[in-house]
Amino acid sequence: MADAGIPHRLPRALLADPEMIAACRARKFSTVFRLLKQAGIYPSMIARACDLTPSRVGEVIAGNRNIEKIDLVERIADGLHIPGHMLGLATRGWEQSARPATATNAITHALPKPTYSAAVPSPLIEPEFFASQIRAIMPSHYKAANLFGSRHALDPVERHVRSIDRLQEHTAGPVRDDLLTLGARIAEFLGWLHQDLGDFTQATYWSDRAMEWSQETGDDLMTSYVLFRKSNQATARRNPQQAVSLARAAQRVSGVTPRIRALAAQQEAQGHALMGNPKFAQTKFDEAYELATAPDEPEDDDALDTAYCTxxxxxxxxxxxxxxxxxxxxxxxxxxxxxxxxxxxxxxxxxxxxxxxxxxxxxxxxxxxxxxxxxxxxxxxxxxxxxxxxxxxxxxxxxxxxxxxxxxxxxxxxxxxxxxxxxxxxxxxx
Incomplete structure (x- = not known):
């Protein structure tokens, strides 16, 4: 099972939370996953850790799907490092390798200690906690930019992305990948804020940074979204050929959401319109409209706002x-x-x-x-x-x-x- 960046030691407070204990005892995974998300372990991470599809995790969180098969329950326990007794399972193999623990510290010592590369100095703040806090406040920045204007979000968003950049230099492995995944989203948003304020030099810089980070982590969804944004920038500069080619590149990326596909399709349509091709433009607008009317997918990424694509x-x-x-x-x-x-x-x-x-x-x-x-x-x-x-x-x-x-x-x-x-x-x- 691939390491998805799930902490090797879940927060003690989370495992001792009465709601978490009750949800695990009842195997009510909609609540378990929701509590994990509140702790900064997002559905996309849960999906990777448990070898589930993101859509299935979303259905569970929404209460539209139950998890009952014992092999799947065991996979979740191992992938998320939930002690077996909490889910009515036998002690898991990774628990048996832990040192003996006192009653008060049983949960803490039952889990493996985190490992760090000796070549990477420890950061001054726990990366997972830092990232979860930024994810939690990103929706408020999106709302501020939409309602009051981009300048209201510009300074805090830039501070966030620069902090992530500094922090990723002191981490490694999946933790660093998760920081870069988050950083790519915030860098893209920062580029958009600069674009709205008329600074295309900074807009291009931060879009390029977002592309670099998304490519480094293999984040296809974000790669497609940044290509859409670059197509949007080309349209704003009235370069229709580049707008169309970048939008097409965004649409060639597999596994992206209908909203991102809709954004890329309508951006291609704008390029065709600028070139005076009404037939091609309307065909792509119709395609984008159909994609935008598709049922909303469960939201599992507070750091990337595509809700505006309606x-x-x-x-x-x-x-x-x-x-x-x-x-x-x-x-x-x-x-x-x-x-x-x-x-x-x-x-x-x-x-x-x-x-x-x-x-x-x-x-x-x-x-x-x-x-x-x-x-x-x-x-x-x-x-x-x-x-x-x-x-x-x-x-x-x-x-x-x-x-x-x-x-x-x-x-x-x-x-x-x-x-x-x-x-x-x-x-x-x-």
Missing amino acids: PTYVEMQRANCWIELGDPQRAARVFEAELAVLPQVYRNDQGVYLSRLARAYATAGEPEQGAAAADRALSIALDTESARAIGELAAAGQSLLKWRDVPAVAAFSDRLTLARSAVVPRPRTS
């Missing part, structure tokens, strides 16, 4: 491409419909979508509606400091120039001129 997200990207493909009226209709159901937490993206709606109206010859949408977008962009939104607003402003004499357009243009100098990448302070 049918609404895909349709927002399709709407933007309708402008590129010469049908701004249709784009405006889709934007209006999807903005009405966009969750409020995606306020940062709302500013971008409203900016694109403004450009659609302007291109369609409806300046007053365009100015109204642009004004709403600008109010959000000033709060979130999103360079993406400001860039989209600048494009909308160009489309509105011919109606400069319309009062609403003139008022927006004046506000935009003042705002564009306020939302620029700030100098680094460290």
Whole structure:
């Protein structure tokens, strides 16, 4: 059985937890796995340690599947280092090799001692604990970036990834692999934050770092996601050929989730639209939409956020491409419909979508509606400091120039001129 990075000594408090004891006695593995996840042992790690598929572990956690076969119970006990008596099993082989223990320390001494490479100095903090704490707070960083803007998450996220980088230098084996797996996710997110704030140099640097770490650990899922992100960056730089080739590379990676496949497919569609290929674009958008409507998989990776990839997200990207493909009226209709159901937490993206709606109206010859949408977008962009939104607003402003004499357009243009100098990448302070 492959070592998946499960600690050789489970936390004493976890094994002594009354809920854990009761769950093991009843062989209620939905609770056992949930408690392990809370301790920083995530479903993907459980799956590897017990030779289970991640989807099966997810079904168990969700309560949709039971584990009853004795050979599987034994495999879980050995893979997760749960003492046999807790699961109603005979003493396991790895327990018998332990030193005699007192009653108060029986659980601790029944498990093998952790081994460390003599060439690697011990870190100042337990890596598994450190990683579990960062995983636990990553969802709050995603929410902060979505709601308040990328700058609100930038500093703590950068500190996290730099701490992981330092810590992995003092670890080895599966522990280091798990740190790099987590680090790749956070580095990718950091790259996205910089991209949203208009700093493509830093965005590219951190995306490259994420790719390096995901390749080093053989993390195919993350490799595919970073390829999607690089395709997204190519689209933002209006390099459609590179956008398409990178998106296709992301789709060639096997074993990724439907959401990541959807993200890569819609990114390829955007590249085709930029090249003026409506048939190819719509085919890939349709594929992405179907993938995004697939049932959600059990969430087992708090450090990688793909929840934003919904049918609404895909349709927002399709709407933007309708402008590129010469049908701004249709784009405006889709934007209006999807903005009405966009969750409020995606306020940062709302500013971008409203900016694109403004450009659609302007291109369609409806300046007053365009100015109204642009004004709403600008109010959000000033709060979130999103360079993406400001860039989209600048494009909308160009489309509105011919109606400069319309009062609403003139008022927006004046506000935009003042705002564009306020939302620029700030100098680094460290």
